[in-house]
Every structure is written in C-alpha cells, then in structure tokens.
Amino acid sequence: MKNLLEFLLKHFHWFLFVILETISVVLLFQYNSYQNSVWFSTANVVVGKFYEWNSAVESFFSLTKVNEDLTLRNFYLERQVTQLRRLYGEATEDLSVKERQELEFLSQYKLIPAKVVTNELHRANNLITINKGESDGVKEGMGVACGKGVVGVVYSTSAHYAIVIPVLNVNSSRISCAIRGHGYFGVLRWDGKDAGIAYVEDIPRHARFKRGDWVETNGYSSIFPAGVLVGQIKEVYNSRDGLSYRLQVRLTTDFGNLRDVVVISDNTIAERLRIMQEARDSLRIKN
Amino acid sequence: MTIDLLKRAGWFIVFVLVQAMVLGRIHLFNCATPLLYVYFVTSFPRNYPKWGILLWSFLLGLLIDTFSNTPGLASASLTLVAAVQPYYFELFVPRDSVDDLKPAMSTLGPLKYTYYIVVLVVLYCLVFYSLELFNFFNWTQWASCVGGSALITLLLIYTFEIAKNK
Secondary structure (H helix, E strand, C coil): CHHHHHHHHHCHHHHHHHHHHHHHHHHHHHHCHHHHHHHHHHHHHHHHHHHHHHHHHHHHHHHHHHHHHHHHHHHHHHHHHHHHHHHHHCCCCCHHHHHHHHHHHHHCEEEEEEEEEECCCCCCECCEEECCCHHHCCCCCCEEECCCCEEEEEEEECCCCEEEEECCECCCCCEEEEECCCCCEEEEECCCCCCCEEEEEEEECCCCCCCCCEEEECCCCCCCCCCCEEEEEEEEEECCCCCEEEEEEEECCCHHHCCEEEEEEECCHHHHHHHHHHHHHHHHHHC | CHHHHHHHHHHHHHHHHHHHHCHHHCCECCCECCCCCHHHHHCCCCCCCHHHHHHHHHHHHHHHHHHHCCCCHHHHHHHHHHHHHHHHHHCCCCCCCCCCCCCCHHHHCHHHHHHHHHHHHHHHHHHHHHHHHCCCCCHHHHHHHHHHHHHHHHHHHHHHHHHHHC
16 A cells, blocks of 8 residues: 555656646647547548448358358249249139149248358369258258259268269269250250350250250259259250250359358158159069 | 745746737748747756646646637647656756756756757647647648747747846
C-alpha cells in the first residue's frame, strides 16, 4: 500500500498530464465543429472499413453452407421444372391431381448433400471420393448429381466416405438416359478424351430429334430419378454397325470444378433391385 | 515562494492579455502567428514541481483558447510541451549548477539556449497546427504555418531574452 502510494506520488504528474490532455482533447472535439466533423468522418470511415472487412470474412465462411444449400435447391428445382414441363406437355387431364402425384414421386427420393474430396479428370477410368459414407446413408449403386447435372454412381462405401464412378469413366460408367421431350433412350458413355464431351449410344434409327436437344436421365435405372440433366446434343453420328445413332453430348456438369454434390437415395431402390433379381432368377431357372 | 507565485501569476496575465489583444490578431502572410505564450512554459526553472508546470500550462492554454475561441487547442499543445519541458531541460543543465537554474540565454549561453528553445517552440507549433488543421492533405499550408509561426515566435523570444540581459 505504501509502495503503491509512493509510486502514485512519484508519477503523479504523468497522471495529471493524461487527465489534462484528455480534458483538452474532449474540449477540442466537443466544441470545435471543424475538428469534430473531421474526427467524426474519419472515425466513421475507419469503423466502416473494419465492418466491411468483418462482413467480407463472415460471408466468405458462410459461403460453404450457402453453396451446399444452393446445390440441393438447384437440383430440386431442376427436377421440378422437368416434371412440370412434362406435365404441361400432357396437359390433357386434370393438372392439379397429376402435379400432386409428381411431387409425391419427387419426395420418394432423399437427397444427401456431400462434398467432393478427391477428383480426377486425366485418366481413362476416373474416380471421385466424396465425404459421405454408410453412416450418412450412402449405399452402393446410388446416383450422384450436382446442381448442374449428373455426376456418377456410388461404387463402394466406407463409414464416412464413398467412391463414385463418374460419367468420365470409360470402362464402368453406363448411365441410362433419354432425349428430353422425345423419350428415346440410350446409354451414356465416355471415350476418355475430352472431359466435357460424352456419347449417348443406342439411340434407335427411327428417333426424331435435333441438335441442341437436351439429354436427361430417364429414370429406368432406379439410380437416378427421371429428368436429371446430362447435357446437350452437339453432333449426331451413326453407330459403328449403322443400326443406331451415336450422339455427341456436351455435358452440363463441369467435372473440373466439382465441389458440392448430392447423393440421391431412392427408398424404393432395394425393392426394385429385389424384384429384378427375382425375375432374372426365375428366367434363368426356366432356361 | 509566494513572491515567485505572484510573479508567475503576473507574467501569466501579461502573456494572456498580450496574446489576446495583440499577437493573436497577427496573421503574417496568412500563416505566421506569434505564439509567444509558449515562452511562459519554457521558463520554468529546474526542479519546479512537474504537476505545477502542467497545471500552469493547461490553465494558460485554456485562457488563450477562451479568447481565441478554439477550446482545447492551445491547452492540449501546451500541456504536451509542459510535460516534455522538465525532462528536456535536464539535458542542458551544467554539472555544477544551482538547484533552481532558470532556462535563459544568460544561464545556458546562446548556443545551448538556442537548442533548447528552438526544439520546444517547433514542437509546440507542430502540435498546435496539426491539431488545428487536423488533416495533412493541405500539407504545404500546414508546413508554412508551423515554420512561419515558429520563426516569428522565436524572433520575439530572442528579442525578449536579449532585452532582459541588458
């Protein structure tokens, strides 16, 4: 206590100095309109700048979540647009009833948002790893899409990760797809060259379509629901045996810039697989 | 002690009145204003209580501000100079000097006194005009104000010192 008092007494003039300067500065900024305004505007600029940085940083960190939500939303809306377009085309019956049916149909799919952990483009048989696995409900054979279009099919899963065979896999990727509005279907394959180009094979010769038509999944495979965007027809070739068309398709999915994806979990997939298996087995027995 | 106090109070009033009536109205070339009252702060002797210097200077600044209608401006700058003065003066004190040595041309000699007074006056003008203009966009005006005022103030102080010696 004594030391403290001594210390205070010894340095009393410094405290006095601070007090007097504070009084002066307060007077200066309080009663001089010029200094006051300069001070005020400078302080405003500084504070504004600080808040600007702060919000920029904050918004950057919330972008991840925003991105995820947008991917989900985009996928959902894309699907809905497709359904509604088809409904519009078939607008002969009572619309509201069909719409409700379609929306119910949509809700049978569960969407699991995931992030791409590793991605490759330059091999013939590319693979993608995503950060969701069995514990999140991801199973083998589920479809994977992103906001722009189809990505691939889950090949194997661990507890927290899954390997996806993307469209860009020469040997293993066979996604069933169809030409929008016409319904002719074929198989999507990749030739291992350009990551933005794939081919739809086995389109029948009598199919009528034109360049620029959209290709989407047809929903036969039980992996993807109908209407997930695949790409746009760029060129039309004859197949090697001349029995069908081979369509060159520009993929809507940018595999070089893939971050947020959704795994499409179809509740009916098990049932559909089981019945298909049963049918195959019974046919084999007959043969 | 009482006499010293009265004398100081007398000088105090004189500096305030001179500044308020005469010197504060001079704006040579629209920039140089004599700020003679800083001489009051520079003339405190060695070992004068530091809080006393601070209080005197603050009050002087406050009064000057009252007359020139710039609250806080001169008091802030003068208080700063008053805080520096005792420490700075200590550097110039000869080894075998009296305890209450006064900073003057006669006690320090012209050269040392010049070092002493120029730095304090320039410091004062620097702080004063920085606070008054409060931005450095117009830095030529700021520099000419600091330089001009310091020059004319120093001129007056030298006149004063020389007159005092005779």
